Each structure stands twice: as structure tokens, then as C-alpha cells.
Amino acid sequence: MKTTVYNIGVEATIDVIGGKWKPIILCHLKHDTKRTSELKRLMPKITQKMLTQQLRELELDGVVNRTVYEQVPPKVEYSLSTYGESLAPVLELLCLWGEIHVQQRVDIYHEDILLENKELS
Template sequence: MIKFKDKEYHCSMELTLAIIGGKWKVLILWYLGDKTIRFNELRRTLPNITQKMLTQQLRELEGYGLVKRFAYAQIPPKVEYSLTDSGKSILPILANLGQWGQNYANSEMD
């Protein structure tokens, strides 16, 4: 058992999926990569995500300490997102997952 943020998980994979699981979180982390991106730019990168869903997913990732948000005090509002060190630490794992997907697709072509 792993206890994290007042919840219990049966194994580390269950915790990992609670943090980064779902349709959008991994893609958000991947596209943020090593750069800072404004909200609308990130939304254009993920054209099938709604504004509400992107906001929700960014807030969850921010709550887990993987994404940081910086809001500028200006009109119109300007908000930028980037990865924290913890967020950046998952990038090599995501790169490996992407490579696995490419290898799998190539093996299915044979």
C-alpha cells in the first residue's frame, strides 16, 4: 500500500496512473517539454481538447507539482505554463513510451 495525499493505492502503478492517467495529461506534459507555453498555444497544439478540459487537466497537474503556472498582471490576461523539475523528470519515460509505440507500430507492419 502507498499512501499519497490522503488516499491509498495498492501499488505504484495505480498511483502513477492516478497522477498522469487519462487522455490528455501525458500529451500536456510531453508538449510542455523543456519550454514555457501560453495557454492558447497549448490549446492549439491539442486541437481536440476543450478549454474547460485543458484548464482542468493543467490544474490537476499543477496540484501534483508537475506543472507551474505563471499569470502576468496585464490586460488582456497572459498565462504561461511550464514543467517543474518533477514534471521534467518524467520526460525520459514519456520518450521511452513514444519509442515503444513507434516500435510496436513498425512490428505490426511486418
């Protein structure tokens, strides 16, 4: 088994939740259990392949639970695991910082930025 070495704790965090899509997925799951189709609708720019890949990685890291219901058609739901729920304060701060950052760019640089989904905060 290969040894992983981190120089600082944030490296381990980024290893699990880093990237463009994982924090967004986690923010959506922080609010409620979601089906794959619901997540896709909330994140229209993500491909189905990428969404599936990111959910699998989060599941392997123990951050997300995947529940399969034996029915026709099959139903699969994703939720934060108890371990994943421990990320809630981190996700809240990331969302808040992003909202402040957007407002600062609008106020100071007069950029045309729209924060469409305030549910993430």
C-alpha cells in the same frame, strides 16, 4: 483526511499522469513553456474546458507550474516544475513505445496510421 492506498507504484503514477490528455500535455511542456492557446493549437481535439481542468490537476499535483503575468491582456504560461521534469524519462519511453507500436501496426497489419507530430518523441 482520507487515506489513499496504492497496491503498486504504477497506480500512483497513473493517478497523476493518467488519462487521455495529461501525458500529451506533459510531452508538449517537456519541450518548452507554453501558453494555453499554444497547447490548444497543438491538441485540436481537446476542449478548452478539458485542457483547463487537466492543467489545474497537474498544477495541484505539483507537476506543472502556472505563471501569470500581470498585463493587459492577461498572459498565463505553463511549464514543467522541477518535480514534473523528473517524469521526462518516463515520457520519453512512452513516446518511443508509441512510435514503435505505430510502425509495427503499419508493418504487420498494414494499417493506415499516420504519426503527424514527431516532436513528441
